[in-house]
Amino acid sequence: MSNADPATETAEATSEKLVELAKRRGYFFQSSGAYGGVGGFYTFGPQGASLKGNVEDAWRDRFAVAEGNMEIDAPTIMPEPVFEASGHLDTFDDMLIECPECETSTRADHLVEDNTEYEDAESLPIPEVEEVIAEYELVCPECGAGLADVAVENFNLMFATNIGPGDADPGYLRPETAQGIFVEFPRLKEYARNQLPFGVTQIGRAYRNEISPRRSIIRTREFTQAELEYFIDPENDEPDLSSVEDVSVTLYPASEQNSEDGDELETTIGEAVSEGIISDEWVAYFLGVAKPWYDAVGVDMDRFRFRQHLSGERAHYAADCWDAEGEIDGNWIELAGFANRTDYDLSKHAEHSEDRFTVFRQYDEPQTVERATVDPDMSYLGPEFGGDAQAVVSALETLAERDRTAFEGDTVEIDLEDETHELPVEKTGFAVEEQTEAGEHILPHVIEPSFGVDRLVYTVLHHAYREDEVAGEERTYLELEPEVAPMFVGVFPLQNDDDLEAQADDIVAALRAEGLSVTYDDSGNIGRRYRRQDEVGTPFCVTVDFETIENEETTVTVRERDSTEQKRLPVDGLAETLAAIREGDLEFDEL
Structure with missing residues (x-):
């Protein structure tokens, strides 16, 4: 008899179905499959690349454009001195335990979290992790050999490489996009006219040699980050909280995590700051900005919270840090970190380099x-x-x-x-x-909202996954927000007919001219075409039938994905109408 929680089993079943759908419909799949694949590396297919790009564009619009911040694109390989200065060569480690029988390497903290009541083993020192492994008589997840007497060691996650031939200079693939911003600060401050505060954003690849990548694109060795480094004068710069003070948030502060009967708190950003739950007003501001943004791109707000880092799990550079977390399979996964990095990074680069990382305060x-x-x-x-x-x-x-x-x-x-x-x-x-x-x-301090794009894509898909029944048939669909859906509209000629296909081609051209993403499908019966588009999350389908070409007024059938409701709309103005719906200026029910 299984003692597993039925709700967890259902969630895991959903994840299995989602991963299968993602592979079949071109969202994501393991890379290099022709050669057996390689752990921790995934390819985003046509649908996934489009969804990911839409998420990145939405992030750019909110955190770069709307906030008035700059954007740069720095190299993914940087010389060794950068990471000596940043501390990554000394402190960027995970806990590794290697099975003495099959030699499988496993993250020791994950082993503890998966098999005990400890939820944040990452915050424990290595001796305590070893004690827990021995106390619970934990075994290798691959072969079942006992690990009670096996040492846990630190493993540095940096990918090393060489720059140039011969006696090449050592370099590393960046583990975060942030260092590409920090090392260019002496020039970037000039672009900001040496006026604080100012922000610099970057969306790009990062690399971490994970011990045991798992759960598809949730934990990988190559991934995309969207990061904002916001430089402030710690003595004089304060955020304007008025725009976010009424944002409702679910918080899980360290004090509640450390309490035997601790629980999440429902509050607002303004109340959390006034009551000292969030001590850093800049961190609070960006939490308030992020919450409605996550809602807009399709994260289920009933499965979303902000959790404060415990003292033992904070990064070496962080004075305080809160994670945005989404619930997947009954577990909370990190979607973003909001950290006060103080002046750690700029002071380290100032110490190790020959450039000036200060700003003149008049x-x-x-x-x-x-x-x-x-x-x-x-x-x-x-x-x-x-x-x-x-x-x-x-x-x-x-x-x-x-x-x-x-x-x-x-x-x-x-x-x-x-x-x-x-x-x-x-x-x-x-x-x-x-x-x-x-x-x-003065050396500016840095406030950093750092978003994991791949994890967010997975969360959006998982939270959008639906199963229902339409006209006696089971249906699977993705209730994706129109803003991020890979395709916004599908266009179908009802039958293989020259006149219908010509009219459909004209509609496709008009929709694309309006800036809408469109797919054209004339294969199979109309019901199957609807199901295909439902399964990839296309919000609307337009069907061109004989009424379209025979009636005096040229109209088409427009079907909405979630309700399957259909409406007859004129072709004239169709592109403008659908564009207004995508922008949120019009509701389908209002048509």
Whole structure:
């Protein structure tokens, strides 16, 4: 007898049907199938590529265009120093456990989450994960061998490559699109006229060498991100919450997750900020922007929430982070992360590079301040340090700015290439001077909404999947929002007839001229053609019949997907009418 939850079994059955439909109807399928396929890589077929593109366009319209943000397109391969600076080479790890019998590698935290009551094993330290595996006597999911005494290790997810031939420079495929924005900040700030706040968006591929990719396009090794990096002055810039304060949200804060009887909270953005549930107003603003957007592209709001990261699962750069999550198969999956990255990224790149990552903040009035300066005696430094003399100057300037007390004795110590050097203070030209300044250079902080496009596509499809019965026949259809549906309208000549087909061709041309995506289908009976379009989620079908060409007024039958209701509409103005429906300016019921 199975102890599985019937609701979960039903959801899993839906996922199985969806994956089969996706392959059969050209949404997505495993790549390189002719060679046996490869885990974690998927190809989006004609329908999937169109749906994905529509989702990306909708994201661009809301988070780039409507917010007045820039968009860039950076390379997917970047040199090693970028990721040394960002911390990815040291901290971008997942927990790996390898079966001693079959040598299958598995993510240890997923193994725990799938087989115990622990929901967020990713936030646990490795020793605790090992203890849980031993306590529950967990086994290899592939061969069933015991894993109780097997060590859990960190596995870095970066894909390494080489740039150039011969003694090539090491590089990596980017694990996120964000670094492509951060490293170009010195130039991007110029495009923003050095005025904070400003935002930079990017939609593109990212790569993570997942230990155990699973659940079709939910967890893959190559995926698409849509990210916004919003640069702010942490002392002076505040968001205008008035436009989002009334947005209703379901929140699952860390305090509730850590409570034995904790539960989700139903509230509004404004109330969550005033009550301290969301402490960062910028994060709250973007949660308020994202909620109606997710609704508009077809995520079921009854299966959607924002969950705050626990302290142990936050990324190394995040001061606070909330995930947008959608429910799939009885489980919550991450759709986006909304993080306050502070000045971590810009400070790291400023430290490791030779460029300036600050923005000049103008004072309301000039201020007189004391500044520690150095003017080293180069006739002393040159013979003493040779080619390293300029590095000594830089070290002295940094030390004077950071700790002027270091110059209070007769000598001062500096570190140069892991060696400590002692210099006479009189040779450094150290002085404290009064200066009148118009402003100061500051490191902006970064607020980051980061969206996973592939996961969102899967969620939209899963939440749109429907089964019903029409005229005694079972029907499967996708209740996709018109804004993102791969095809908006199908056009059918009722029969293979030259006059009907000519009229249908004219209608197709008129609809496409109006900017609508159209498919033409003259194969099989009309009922089968309707079913095909229902199954791929096409909102409307237009049928050209003999009434169209015989009656004085040229009309066609327009069928709506969800209700299967049909209406007779004139061909004149049809394209404009359907375009108005797609834009949300007109309802089919109003016709």
